[in-house]
Amino acid sequence: MESYAHHVLVCTGSYCSPERAGRRLYALLPTLLQREGLLFGPRRVKRGETPCLGVCAGGPIVVVYPEGVWYAGVTPELLERIVVEHLRDGRVVQEAVFHHLPPSPSD
Numbered sequence: 001m002e003s004y005a006h007h008v009l010v011c012t013g014s015y016c017s018p019e020r021a022g023r024r025l026y027a028l029l030p031t032l033l034q035r036e037g038l039l040f041g042p043r044r045v046k047r048g049e050t051p052c053l054g055v056c057a058g059g060p061i062v063v064v065y066p067e068g069v070w071y072a073g074v075t076p077e078l079l080e081r082i083v084v085e086h087l088r089d090g091r092v093v094q095e096a097v098f099h100h101l102p103p104s105p106s107d
């Protein structure tokens with residue numbers, strides 16, 4: 001498998017977002033990634049949807065690895081910021097972060 005720089009998981013479940021807004025986010029994600037040149041090459045972003053991330057409130061929830069950054073209340077506008085600022089430019093959208101995994105011991 002071709003390597004990638006980031007992995008984005010979008011919760012498309014109905015507990016954190018009763019209207020399942022995560023589904024619309026997940027459908028929007030490839031368009032944003034393509035626009036920013038993040039579908040192929042060394043900055044490639046792998047994406048995936050999941051029925052639950054175990055949070056189940058304040059969604060939609062979006063998680064970005066390898067940083068281990070968890071975003072809550074993600075709207076289409078916020079997803080665009082995550083793609084541009086975090087995935088493209090390497091700056092976490094701090095005001096939308098509700099959880100951040102600690103760095104691994106090897107970091």
Ligand code: FES
Nearest residue numbers: 013016053055056
């Ligand atoms: S349903 Fe989205 S975190 Fe559980």
